[in-house]
Amino acid sequence: MAVEFAQDKQGHHFFLCARHAAELEQTGKELQGRFPRTAIHTKTCDVSDKSSIQEFATWINSLTDNIDILINNAGIYLPGSAYGEADGNLEKLMEVNTYSAYHLTRLLLPGMMAVNPSTGSPKKPGQARGHIFNICSIASLNAYPNGGAYRISKYAMYGFSKNLREEMKPHGIKVTHVLPGAVYTNSWSGSDIDPKRIMEAADVAKMVYTAAHLSPQACVEEIIMRPQLGDL
């Protein structure tokens, strides 16, 4: 996602988090090297831990008072079904897939809603001042025999995003629900899946990037995208 935005001629500031320091540092360096105009800021964060999210948000708020775009993209998958999965699956998945986005958004919203940084005066109703992308899933829409707690967390995430959209309407903050099917990520790299059978991460990023660059009065509410051949 960052790659798509980093190609802009104007430099952006990126605030990235991940659980593992080494991996995060590596990603940060790589992005910084490829896109010297951008400023890459990284901080480890365990999004399943509310206090860790609090630290991450405090750190961002100390560095900027002008967040243009927030992309809630954290998520894990645990297989199972409501009757057969391990005890604790639901609580764990809700924490990582839904609570994390809810808490981080709540901590960053006051800054996004409060004042117009370029003028110093309070932002006016109807004035565009930020865009939140919530990466949900096609699991937010469809039920399956092996739905389990994973799908409950994705329905909840979608409910969060849909209500946030209504809540932010008069505050000039755009909210978009992105519901992708299977996307090729590192977690697929060991498998024998045909990469042509699933989408590229860049496909999602391109749609997000375009949705973030429309006229101030247009809000893309929902994007549903799947592999051309359908779900796996």
Add this chain to the structure above:
Amino acid sequence: MAVEFAQDKQGHHFFLCARHAAELEQTGKELQGRFPRTAIHTKTCDVSDKSSIQEFATWINSLTDNIDILINNAGIYLPGSAYGEADGNLEKLMEVNTYSAYHLTRLLLPGMMAVNPSTGSPKKPGQARGHIFNICSIASLNAYPNGGAYRISKYAMYGFSKNLREEMKPHGIKVTHVLPGAVYTNSWSGSDIDPKRIMEAADVAKMVYTAAHLSPQACVEEIIMRPQLGDL
């Protein structure tokens, strides 16, 4: 809900729980008095507490191995919006409105799925053996400016129910999502709302009762009902 079923000529066993002992005992006595053919069993349970749900389920499983109908109806409402509500709202609402149904269902399902109590032999695929009603809400479908954590929990509950339906298909257990709008309950009694403006609890109960008495091969998946004049 119990009243509707208690009117059957054949006696049923009811297993009711509530948080407050006095209120629960009162309800139990009243039902037993009106419907002498039924057997009313009551037990206090704090559905926001996983161990309390475990005790309730163990108690039921000790009294019967043949649950016909499970109605997940626990729920509380807390007002708010994602950006303005009290910290902890989401966790509390998820526990009471969603986790409670998820955990109780998981604890009772093995008995419902396992054997046919009337024959002692394992139930066969396609053989009807139980019906689970999940009382969701129109808040599971629509987003509003004051949606807040309440609506997140109701989306999650609906996701739970929809996936459970798919999971239970081959096991002969029916699953129905009930999505009612405003229903007149005790919590409205102090207000000045016109009772003709909202539904009666009996309206929902009648639809549930009929859905529970169709042919074995028919499953009502979803019932959406609202006040005739629409949402408040």
Add this chain to the structure above:
Amino acid sequence: MAVEFAQDKQGHHFFLCARHAAELEQTGKELQGRFPRTAIHTKTCDVSDKSSIQEFATWINSLTDNIDILINNAGIYLPGSAYGEADGNLEKLMEVNTYSAYHLTRLLLPGMMAVNPSTGSPKKPGQARGHIFNICSIASLNAYPNGGAYRISKYAMYGFSKNLREEMKPHGIKVTHVLPGAVYTNSWSGSDIDPKRIMEAADVAKMVYTAAHLSPQACVEEIIMRPQLGDL
């Protein structure tokens, strides 16, 4: 459907139509014989023909000014896909499955909306005075590789019913969308389908009957029902 309502102790008037005179007469006689309290009125009508619907509506309006319940249930199925089906499929299916309900409803609504027949005075807003059931289909919700024009007509029917519900809210007329999966009807009788695999017509009728007998202030908006084992 008529059988369910005909069992009421109070006699009802039924106005039935079908394309073929002999079949319709046979059904009328059978109902009249089983339910002597009811009054069965029949008239042939080709619902694909607008003028035939006009005649049917005029005939009803000449016999009563107090329609309690209107059930739009006409429908045919033609197989196909958007790229492969016969030319004319869409026009034909729209006429029978959607236009028929639209036109008949429009012709009967003025009487339902106008006056309270029991008092002779205009009905008041909020006063229940009729209930329209539109029999849609699960084909109104889901898309399939062989969807074709049939599914287009069912989406249109559902759109008609959903908008009619909003339009009739202040007029005290209830509107219910019924979306059943496979139901055992005569058209299945020659096939080798296991009747336990699909629903009975009485399953749908029972849900409709109950929905028609709730408190005046409750409106069942939607009922989705499928074979327990899912779609065929």
Add this chain to the structure above:
Amino acid sequence: MAVEFAQDKQGHHFFLCARHAAELEQTGKELQGRFPRTAIHTKTCDVSDKSSIQEFATWINSLTDNIDILINNAGIYLPGSAYGEADGNLEKLMEVNTYSAYHLTRLLLPGMMAVNPSTGSPKKPGQARGHIFNICSIASLNAYPNGGAYRISKYAMYGFSKNLREEMKPHGIKVTHVLPGAVYTNSWSGSDIDPKRIMEAADVAKMVYTAAHLSPQACVEEIIMRPQLGDL
């Protein structure tokens, strides 16, 4: 829409139709002037007339056997409600808003499905060979008190698009449903609406353009977009 695609460095061929010859010629000349690399082909067509659509399709098929992108965008609006609108509204709106897309798509699909023009050999399953955008509306999703026949036609259009997506999956043809709210077009130019209150046509065009330029294996199925301040 054409403007967005016409900016590509590689020249495209455009086949445009409209009802009025003068307006169409004017638009064609303007585009040709601004984008000399493109080839603009125009032909008048009354999309409410099946034979006119047939002529338009025959003309296109005579000029190319390699359609990359088909955008079904014809539509008119007539106000009304199911009980109050003029007789004939439904038939007229269905013809212009839904039948036109259905018939044109059916006439162009054989060419899109048949052979790979760059190799002369039949296209293989899974091979991308075209993209159909169906411009539906938020009226395809929501019901309103003044829904009327317009919304029925938009539900039908959405049903067409959703089923077409399933039908085209194995044929490598992408299908996208675009559901925009209010967009500023000529029909608004006389009104006193604040142009900042509704979206620009370019907003929709940008999303369509990006969706048309993803990896072959990614299909954007649905895009919902509204004015930031919500529906009018």
